[in-house]
Amino acid sequence: MTGSSILDANAYRGSDEDDALLRRRREVLGPAYRLFYRKPIELVRGSGTRLYDADGVEYLDAYNNVASVGHAHPHVAAAVAEQVARLTTHTRYLDRALIDYVERLLALLPPSADRMVLTCTGSEANDLAIRLARAATGGTGLIVTSEAYHGNTDLVTGVSPSLGGGVGVGPDVWLVPAPDPVRRPSDDPAADLTAAVEGALAEMVERGVHPAALLVDSALSSDGIHTDRGLLTGAVAAVRQAGGVLIADEVQPGFARTGDSFWGFARHDVVPEIVTMGKPMGNGLPIAGVAAADAIMEPYAAAAPYFNTFGGTQVAVAAAAAVLDVIEREGLQDNARRVGEYFRSTLTEVAKRHPVITDVRGAGLYVGVELVAEAGTTTPGGDLAADVVNGMRERRVLTSVCGPYGATLKVRPPLPFSTADVDRFCTELDAVLTALT
Incomplete structure (x- = not known):
């Protein structure tokens, strides 16, 4: 197209x-x-x-x-209404509810993800994740799937080829094909994807580019929805061997959507260095985030503080906490x-x-x-x-x-x-x- x-x-x-x-x-x-x-x-x-x-x-x-x-869920609506009538400001003040929520959310992630930054949108989360990966690895090269969508800031538009030919991919970005069981049937799509990633890494070496990350939606949503177990395992191993990290974009497959796990990446037996999330977090309220180990976040944070005026406001956190309540209770x-x-x-x-x-x-x-x-x-x-x-x-x-x-x-x-x-x-x-x- x-x-x-x-x-x-x-x-x-x-x-x-x-x-x-x-x-x-x-x-x-x-x-x-x-x-x-x-x-x-x-x-x-x-x-x-x-x-x-x-x-x-x-x-x-x-x-x-x-x-x-669910639309207009009464528990979420009540939590938002109560909080918006009380206070909403930014994260430069101590906020017990914010800390409670982040601790609760980190408990649902692998133990290596022990720090979190809240943003408003998945686009902002992926933008920050790329900057974290580049600072932590010293590399710039990024690998994404051929129809990926990771957002609409200037940086993540460059890793979102599904936006069309009028946008184009950014510098140091390599595309790899997603599975196509109809036109390219395969006995081992995971091996095919791994080979494509290894090919991209080899091209990086030839051009003198050091890899920073494989950025991937763990359900390959915009590529046509491909959720085969273990599909990403070999590709992730190849990226790590080359010195890069995995950024798991959970904006679409996260928050219990795949059913057998809370996060889509769990289907592939991998533990991402960086996890991003967004849309379903607040049931319509703008809240998103990046989770990673302190060792991943520190190199970037030491050089440049991050602040997002509306990321993690009291109202957004109230909605997000209520979403976790509903997922658990229902x-x-x-x-x-x-x-x-x-x-x-x-x-x-x-x-x-x-x-x-x-x-x-x-x-x-x-x-x-x-x-x-x-x-x-x-x-x-x-x-x-x-x-x-x-x-x-x-x-x-x-x-x-x-x-x-x-x-x-x-x-x-x-x-x-x-x-x-x-x-x-x-x-x-x-x-x-x-x-x-």
Whole structure:
């Protein structure tokens, strides 16, 4: 794709003259913002796994991990309301709740991650993580997957090739291909990825570049969702042998989404030197962070202090602490595991009736459904996937696409998603594919 595989594949392309609200939006927000769907939705309310538009029409949300524990969760809403009525400022004052939260979150990470810095967004977290890695290793070289997305600051845009050819990768950045089980079937995708990383490291040596890090989303989300166990293990070992570190970007796969573990990197039996996180932390409130060993953070911190005005405010921390409460009290990690298994099993049955579905993959409540243009071919079904997403939207189920061809349905619902929600999703998908194919 020449455009962004994550922003343009399912973007609205109609005329702003079609609707007064669309016209007003364009006039004040400009062209860089994207809207989903051929017929955009004006959402005004949410509850659990449901969203409601301005006309009161209900939609099943099978896409948003920002409201990870469910839209407008009452425990999170109450915690935020109570705190915003009391105090919100920055982290230059002592704050017991902030310390309590960070201690609680670090306890969910490997013991080597004993320090944390809070930011507002995953973009900021990944930006800081790269600076930490470069300071700790003395290297500059970065390896990312070929359709990675790690954010939109100037630095992390350069390691986010999924933003499209108009952006370009930054200096000292090497791209390695993610698995493609449809067009490049392999008996050992982990070995293929390891070989690609070793090739990138060899090129660095030839150019006199020392490696700093492998920066990777542990579910390869924007590459089409690839969650095979151990997929990253060999690649990480190769980077470490060359003197680099692993930055695990957990913005999408973290916080119980993969079901069998709290963090996506655990599926690969690796312990990252640096872990970044974001979106699901605050259930819609802006909070993100970087966790690492003190030895990793110290070389950068000794040279340049880090301060983020809104990173770790009292209101954001109240939301984040409430999110951990809900995940624990409502058993949402186990729900992701159980419902995710049922989801993939049910989707596999749908695939038997619709051979344009060539692969159903994922872990927990992170599912990829690969489509081809025609049954019996390997031609990417990007146009079909866009038609499916918009067909589902008309049937009041919201999802999107990912992957290098925009041909993978990206199903990433809030963690309370139920088996009844799965049945509704699959029933509507079956109906849409029947109509389209």
